Amino acid sequence: MPEKRLLFKNIDVPGIDGIEVYEQHGGYQSLRKAVLDMTPDAVLQEVMTSNLRGRGGAGFPTGRKWSFLPKDGRTRYLVCNGDESEPGTCKDQEIIYRIPHLLIEGVLASAYAIGAEDAFIYLRGEFKTGYAVLERAIAEARAKGYVGDNVLGSGKRIEITLYLGAGAYICGEETALLESLEGKRGNPRLKPPFPATAGLYGMPTVVNNVETLSAVVPIIEMGGAEYAKLGTERSAGTKLFSVSGNVKRPGNYEVELGKVTLRELLYDIAGGPPDGHEFKAVIPGGSSVPFLTPDTFDTPLDYESLQAAGTMLGSGGVIVLDDRACIAGSTLRLMEFYRHESCGKCTPCREGTMWLNQILQRIESGEGRPGDLETLEDLCSNIDGQTFCPLGDAAIGALRSGLKLFHDEFEAHITKGGCPMGEVVR
């Protein structure tokens, strides 16, 4: 099965980043329908029916998340998580840079559904261009009456505030994002209370990923029931996958969940391995999840099947390694990232990533010692499930599975006193 484009339907239309072209291709019709013809509850109901799940990584049902907001009359906020900093993931960036009005429409319709007058789009610090694109797009939408004190003449006020973070991976974690958005150090908060009851500035808050909020637009357009027919029963709709690494055609691809296997994505859509090489391993859900090897490539790409295969769908960042790649070197590269990005709040993550990094560095440079692999595995077990937020678990996902699947390769580093792959390919 080829791509199934919902979000990316018009992405190749020239000028779609401008509001005129976006409107000519049906843009802002979902918002019009929601605000003028539907009650907020009806919109929420459609999202519920659609079975849409969060596309940021955790896969939590979006409609349920919205329904957790307490009905106590307090001000509510919608926050769009555009921190997209998971290595290997660049799907939100594509939406923001190329079809910004889809996101803005999704944010407005979702804010309407949850009763938020103020929506915030939080972008990672590196998205300076994306910030400019969205800034211009919001101005266009405001001029057309989609944003502001009186959305489409409905009397409803919905305002969008853009915020550029300072560039920290941890700010993709929703409570750290809220801290950062409030102008504080981006450290995760103690939960409970969850953002639904005490989020931004202590008020009930929904935090959703860019792709999730964008998906609300086709859901309103086609109806929740139609959307739910896409994909599988528990993994409904389409999902963007960012394929990177050793493939012929890396890029962002939108497919129906569960209808395409990893093999089909890698070979039919992304063009297979570079000539003369074979695939060695794939991280299917962003750098935080365990490896898959070619013997499991027939796994369908949906939340449940990937979990059954011992990994996760995560953010949909498919990182592909072919037979030239050194697994120890690759896991070291990832560990360097997590060591650098650990916020330092909790002990196992702060000290663990530093220590793991040092051992991996030694192994890769030929100074591994007997016992290092056992120590690596045991240190991972002392981090697993014991950190303050999921960053610790994310840091050990690839390493742990790499140790299991490619144990001999790690071992060879120690016995041979260097990388058996020769020159390090990272």
Place this chain on the structure above:
Amino acid sequence: MITLTIDGREVQVEPGTLILDAAKQAGIEIPVFCYHPRMDPVAACRMCLVRIEKMPKLQPACATPVAEGMVVYTDTDEVRKSHAGVLEFILANHPLDCPICDKGGECDLQDNSIRYGPNMTRFADHKRHLDKARPLGPIVELDQERCIQCMRCVRFMQEVAGDPVLTLHDRGGHAVVDVAEGRTFDSIFSGNTIEICPVGALTSRPFRFKARPWDLDEVESVCPHCPVGCNIRLSLRRGEVKRILSRDNEEIDWGWLCDRGRFGYGFLHEGERLTEPMVRRGGQLVPVSWSEAIAALEAGMKGRVGALGGGRSSLEAQYLMRRWMQEKLGSQNVDHRVMPLTTAIAPGPVGRIDDVNDVDLVLALDAELIEEAPVFGLRLRRFERKGLRIVSIGRRADLLDMPHEDVQTDDVARTLTEIAQGGGELGEAFLKARKVLMIWSGRGGDVASAIEAAVKARSGETYTMVVGGIANSFGAQAVGLVPGEGGLDARGMLEAAGKGDLDGLFLLAEDLLEFPDQGMVHEALDRLPFLAVAAVVPSSATERADVVLPLAGWAESDGHFVNMEGRAQRYYSGASRPSGVYDDWQLMARLLGLDWGQEETEAAVKAELPALFEAHRREGGPLPKGGYAAEPGVEVKPSIYKKGVTPDPFLRSLVPQAELAGRAE
């Protein structure tokens, strides 16, 4: 009540209790680093992880509240592995310089390592190297390598002291505690961070490398520096006070101290002391025996005499001084109020410090807490965060160092009267509130009358505390160190002396430097035919005196201070004293011709004023009423503490500012 099971033991606790505290109640210890009972949990160090049935992961006991039927395990293989794992992680980068660490012997990291740690490390890589001696301010020096990022100090400054001067810089393994940009750690509460640091990262510059904790003797004492009466411990080595630590009292200080209390002991050993009695002969003060000095005193205190001071003295000495004046000298001229203070005991029911916990409204009348009762201010701040309404009524708008409402007025008494008459929204709130606490500087007879009327205007509970006195002003006033029938007050005595109408004056632990009109003091001392001063350290008053009687400092003596809520608290002697000094009560007993020790005097005061010893109980007898002269307000004290300036002169002397600036570079 909630019933849960911890390690097979059934435990019943209040709803909302944290698992950690529930375990403590059941006698089960769960190790911690970042948790501190007086601050909000953060669950950052992960030392306290426990297994809870039906939960997928281990949970932090310090941040997880109990639930009915919960089953908790703190001692399974899995939990023990987690404990050892966290400790191994912390120790990986720890410098392990325990042999030269101030905290060695009383360090949570050492203690937890012994009990829960792995017995060896697998860490054979490179340790982090950071600043080993970073001065954060005049008092606190940081060893960044020892820091385990528990954030207690950062949270204390933010959450408890309300001055976020400490922050975490950088992130991950590079995260270090430091002062915020452009600041120096000049908070008057800075010393608390040293005490709550679970390791030897924050060290006290006065104490650094001075002694090993296990070589120190500990003596229970009470802080002599303000009317709050924080409970303290003296740490002594060979009879010298080396440091002061807190002694957590739920009802008074919550385990916090201000730097004045924590470091205000230098005068005992470092400065000049009075060590032997002296008598003026031929214009010079010459050392004499105690018998000669007392004979000279008795000879001089004849005719129209008076006595001033006693606010810093033991309750025992105060009681004996009143009797000495009345019984031996037949004088009613006695007054402890030599600083700007109308009364140390509030008119109307006297409040308790922990009344703050459940009042609806606090009125601060001319009260400047950061200077007068700093640690009491921390409790107010805590409840302000929880929504307690605090209104400051005073001449300036910035009297309270915490968020509050301000009513600026030149006439506190009139403003209070208007409020008590139900005027305005505040007046309505004042009359409607279930329980009100008034905090008053104690200055101005008109304010005293207004307070009395305001208490009567309300039907609900209304309490008042005077924060403007010194350590034992309450005791002094309670035992009667105020003018008797026809007697002169402090101003009256000094006026009389200035006119040549006073023959002799006795000062008990008093130098008259806080009397608002120093011109009047000079005139009085110039014309006085006879001045006797009993004191711990020399002052301009002892230089002028005809008889000087050296006293033991509070850390060298036994007795009671009565704090601003009328609570007598015992302090014990620990420091060794110069051989020639007397206890203050010892001197007064001798003057009175009594062969009494501290115990006999205490028994006598107890018999006369039992309420002072029962003040922690509401049902105790009524506290003594405060007598006050109906004179209008006196000048507000000049502020000692100014933001950005090192607290007080003695603290400033600890570390020369220039040196500090140089080292910070």
